[in-house]
Amino acid sequence: MDGYAIRSQATVTASPNSPVMFLVTGTIAAGDDPCVARTAGAHVEYDRDGGLQTCVEIMTGAIFPDEYDACVKVEDTVPVFEPTRRRGAHILVTRPVPPNANRRSAGSDILKGDVVVEKGDTIQLSHMLPLASLGLGAIPLERKPRVGIWSTGNEMVNGNGSTRDANGPYLTAAVRYMGLPAHFLGVLDDEPASLRRHVEMAAASGQYDVLLTSGGVSKGRFDHVRAAVDEMGGEAVFHGLSIRPGHPVLFAMLPGKGGKTAFFGLPGNPGAAAACFRFLTVPYLREFQGQARELPVLAKLLRRPGTSGEKHSCSANQDTDCFRHGILSTSAAGQLMVEASAEQSPSKLSPFKAANCWIHFRPESSATIPGPGGSGLVECYPASPTGGVLLSPNLCN
Ligand SMILES: Nc1nc2c(c(=O)[nH]1)N[C@H]1C(S)=C(S)[C@@H](COP(=O)(O)OP(=O)(O)OC[C@H]3O[C@@H](n4cnc5c(N)ncnc54)[C@H](O)[C@@H]3O)O[C@H]1N2
Numbered sequence: 001m002d003g004y005a006i007r008s009q010a011t012v013t014a015s016p017n018s019p020v021m022f023l024v025t026g027t028i029a030a031g032d033d034p035c036v037a038r039t040a041g042a043h044v045e046y047d048r049d050g051g052l053q054t055c056v057e058i059m060t061g062a063i064f065p066d067e068y069d070a071c072v073k074v075e076d077t078v079p080v081f082e083p084t085r086r087r088g089a090h091i092l093v094t095r096p097v098p099p100n101a102n103r104r105s106a107g108s109d110i111l112k113g114d115v116v117v118e119k120g121d122t123i124q125l126s127h128m129l130p131l132a133s134l135g136l137g138a139i140p141l142e143r144k145p146r147v148g149i150w151s152t153g154n155e156m157v158n159g160n161g162s163t164r165d166a167n168g169p170y171l172t173a174a175v176r177y178m179g180l181p182a183h184f185l186g187v188l189d190d191e192p193a194s195l196r197r198h199v200e201m202a203a204a205s206g207q208y209d210v211l212l213t214s215g216g217v218s219k220g221r222f223d224h225v226r227a228a229v230d231e232m233g234g235e236a237v238f239h240g241l242s243i244r245p246g247h248p249v250l251f252a253m254l255p256g257k258g259g260k261t262a263f264f265g266l267p268g269n270p271g272a273a274a275a276c277f278r279f280l281t282v283p284y285l286r287e288f289q290g291q292a293r294e295l296p297v298l299a300k301l302l303r304r305p306g307t308s309g310e311k312h313s314c315s316a317n318q319d320t321d322c323f324r325h326g327i328l329s330t331s332a333a334g335q336l337m338v339e340a341s342a343e344q345s346p347s348k349l350s351p352f353k354a355a356n357c358w359i360h361f362r363p364e365s366s367a368t369i370p371g372p373g374g375s376g377l378v379e380c381y382p383a384s385p386t387g388g389v390l391l392s393p394n395l396c397n
């Protein structure tokens, strides 16, 4: 605090009728040597033995001189002779000042041995103030998973087709949104040898930890992604899951330089690619970085998906996990509420603009009133996978 460093003991009897007068012997500013005080024109050693009723004017952040134990704020003092900022001026204190008032001990924030960042923590903005205050210029970080992304399909505009590539820009942005390096590697034709060559070369290069394609994983005559993975010696971990949307999704491990490379063959329908990325790829990328499993928030379901028709309602299949986008909000009473988007077709993209969350309907929540025991509560995850990680180990760049 800006004020005067005093000996609190001298103020025990202070009152408005009987103030205690202090002689100001100098001024100490933040950054000054606490033994040397500024006076009108010079820096001199202040009168350290001047007795109980001497004081030093002190500024916020200045190192407290040893012989004083409390600071009285400047606005709680009465100047006797103006100007006060001069050796020989006096102030009056009209109330007792407790020991240690307005004084902080050095090192009381982070003690020796305190853990500021746990091993495996993700460095976020919240860490920066404590880390920087410790004088750390740089900290060791684990390498981030590097992600390579292709779109597939002869129908894509880039391959002279008529469909605009929605998945490539979306998936690239989503990976970067997590604070991870992502390279969009282009659009691949529905041609087995070309698919194989590109994916095999990227895995062999050792430049990527995770590779993603979208499209070409279903049952069509031109869906060649699985065959390409098999032919390059990849091991399919699963191809097809009991989820909606995205049931044709493929996950495989590819042989690569210095170990295996994870491969997600996401379905082509953009809504399905987005759901599979959010619920399969994001957890993989988090696990890769040693991050804890993401936990959902529970919200009261205001509108079930597919109320306009049964197609995307989740009620058809009791053993299927359904992922539906929706809008999460808070009621006036503070209750989290979620409304599933009315349109849930995985090929319709306009609802993504308003949706701010994904709702996970577990198989058991397919009953008329979802949630444990029919509570009406459903699990929601933010639509955008947050990572917020700092990419540079250098805290100042
Ligand atoms: N006989 C069956 N047919 C289909 C099944 C099935 O189980 N049996 N599943 C359907 C489901 S569910 C999905 S999802 C799709 C996924 O199939 P693919 O991964 O093979 O995707 P494609 O056929 O290549 O494309 C589907 C659709 O999405 C469009 N697409 C693809 N990539 C993009 C992109 N990057 N940007 C925008 N749009 C994209 C593509 O043009 C197609 O319209 O299979 C069903 N069929």
Ligand code: MOO
Pocket (backbone or CB within 6 Å): 244, 245, 246, 247, 248, 267, 269, 271, 272, 346, 347
């Ligand atoms: O995965 Mo597909 O887009 O559910 O229909």
